[in-house]
Amino acid sequence: MKKIFLLLFLFSISSNIGAQKLGKNKQVVIASVEKHKENLIKISDSIWALAETAFNESKSSKVLADYAEENGLAVTRGVADMPTAFTATYGSGKPVISILGEFDALPGISQKAQPAKEPLKAGAAGHGCGHNLFGAASLGAAIAIKELIAEGKIKGTVKFLGTPAEEKYFAKVWMVEAGLWNDVDVNISWHPGAEIEADVQSSLSLIDFIVEFYGQAAHASSDPWNGRSASDALELYTTGINYYREHIKPTSRLHYHIQDGGQVVNVVPDYAKIWVRVRDPKRKVMLPTYEHVKKMAEGAAIMANVDYKISLVSGIYETLVNRTGGEIMQKNLELLGPITYTEEETTFGKAIQKATGKPEIGMDSKIHQLKETEENPGGGSTDVGDVSWNVPNINLRVTVAPKGTPWHSWAVVACGGMSIGHKGMVHAAKAMAMTMVDLFENPKLIEKVKEEFKVRKGDEKYEPMIDGPPPIGNN
Template sequence: MRTLLLLILALVVQPVFGQTINNENKQAVIQSIEDQSDALTNLSDRIWEYAEIAFKESQSSEALAAYAEEQGFRVTRGVGEIPTAFTAEYGSGKPVIGILGEFDALPGLSQKTVPHKEPMIEGEPGHGCGHNLFGVASLGAAASIKELIESGEFEGTIRFYGTPAEEKFFGKLWMIRAGLFDDVDVVMDWHPGDETEADVQSSLALVDFLVEYYGQAAHASGDPWNGRSASDALELYTDGINMYREHIKPTVRIHYHIQDAGKVVNVVPDYSKIWTRVRDTRREGMQEVWNQVEKIAEGAAMMANVDYKITLISGIHEVLPNRTGGAALQKNLEALGTINYSKEEEDFAKQIQQATNSDTVGIDMQINPLKETAEHPMGGSTDVGDVSFVAPTIRLGVTTAPKGTPWHSWAVVATGGMSIGHKGMVYASKALAMTMVDLFENPELISDVKAEFDERKGDYVYEGMIPPGPPPLDFEQ
């Protein structure tokens, strides 16, 4: 019966732009994901509706973990001292192939599935980075591989990592510290985007830290000479950062968020707090700027005659690319072909673009060629970078939003909760699963991926940029 089904699939799996997929195991995972597609879509929409922020993703985490258990995985909840982190595993022995799944939302981005800004609940969170699609697609891919291990086609272990708090705090750091990646051979990863490609680029290293100033309160009019203003120190600190910007390299980014600068106008404030973030394309460059910004914090305290404290929140490495794995993934993208969108979806996309002042070009349906790995790529940061320094990591980007859509915005929330996002999610699941088939079938590919990992990492000894102790679960959001 299975042979007959595979023969039928060989006839019907004809990509719109690509080749016929003749590998029986790849046909099997494609069919498995098709069979799961309704369940995956429903699961993604539930997580989209939950829209839970970093370390608070209890419903989202449990929904994914429960689905994994339904599929026959061994689920371990609360790993890495994080209640919403979990692993789901099937099989035993080598190889151990891991796959990452994120599911946290962003504050303040609540949005309906309409092509104009219209919050569901004003001020509430929304999935402005598509993580409602991310974890679900990865888990669907893992489930399709689990079926092949269960049937005896493959030997080894498939492990799904439910990784919370990517948008803030970087939960994977504590999972790494707990040793959860120590035995994995290769890790798969993907991210929603506005184009489809095997991702062989790096990212920006980053560090987050708090600066707090402690002064002396006084009446702002009656006796201001008795006050020592923590707010003055904060202003001096931000002035110093902004003057420093003229003298940093173009690859550097510095952000800050003032969290407390006093409560009332007629009191000299005795306390202030600011969250600061420094990035660069290399952790060495980030470290240099970080050191200088901390000196600026100290200088501001001296000028305002107040005390200060710097607290490390966390920091992440840049991504270590893997072109060997990327090339294998690229072949599967080309075999799958492009995603088809309806006229209604294209119209929706163009309305999104009009509303966000982007070019009204619709959805990018092409599969990008494998690009050269840039020395200094710009863009965002991710704690996948730290994973990539402890295990070889193969990365994928898939279209889930119109071309040019501003990320971390209401527009991504809108498309992530409807068919444009759903199609990208199912496509990503198939591409990830097909590449994992290559890894299970071809030990030499795993060896080659590892060899490139060893070469790129060199003699660098990984150390996570997190303070000792448990993750900051009760940190003020």
């Protein structure tokens, strides 16, 4: 009955969002993004070159916060007990529309802005998820709205949130706990991708935890019987995980990363450490799997006759979709139209595809239609999910790399440091600013977005999956 009601509700709201035209305020925010474009590209390129990882993004965060401050937004740094997290706000009263900006990089995938694999700095990090573009585009949209408020053309508050450590640790969970979205009516977000669409798909819920095994060291040859091997426990544990994979839901995922399996071959290791991750499109499915995998650690410790300790890192919810917001975003994408690429950019894109073994079809620049929301989507996870369970979230995906490009790879880093990435960033900034204009101008749209949020959330009580302060010093 609940599903029938939801379908009827979604049909009614979708038919009520009328055709839009490129009104004056939308023309103004587009012009604002164009005005700031060169500076936004410089910011993005600076963050791209810095390539700072989770909770180390001191310079990247400063670049964004400084530019927000220069443009009249009130900046508060170090929010939620995280030195690289910040807010930048302008205006007063309702509505309050927030927008997310990420800026952390991924370890070990440094790359020059070229279509052949070659690190910018050997062993360094790189922006293989386009977060250098993410933060800059969102700030550009926030500044465009700030200028409209300052000119008295709209009323309310715009709130940019600089959110660190999305690739590891998921800082937004602590930011939610700190109440940074308590006054927000609607949140806007985007993510770099390989096509342009209003994103109405969920993500995978996830939980991260560390298992440590403690044994007794001994000489591996002269008296191994005096040793109790922590690495034996670790190997037994990973064997159990690998056998268990056959018996979990097809939608679920289990990953692990061995962080310490012993230091030398001639010592029975007395310490071992493994990072484990469990995922599923539904948190209620993921949690029982998590509990069972924890029990398996105890079993491994018993078999190896060692002690063990489990520490929660953090966990995140799946994204709560909002199709009403998606339709608003979709109409603005259609107003903007596709991205146009030069011959050189198309050649660059095809070279990336060739280098990564993909069909050489170039860039996908068209505006994709709004898709049906899948019950169990594949893909990755994001701490935007936790935001979306606390405030309605409207999400966007924009092309910054050629079709089929492996994500979290050198190929995305290459595109994010040149004009293909820049064009996607500017396009995203315009689309998000235009969508915020709709929300500021039409309070009824906000109410419709909120109504869907309430229906989809139902009686689910949000419970953050963290235990203690942000793990700032764990890098």
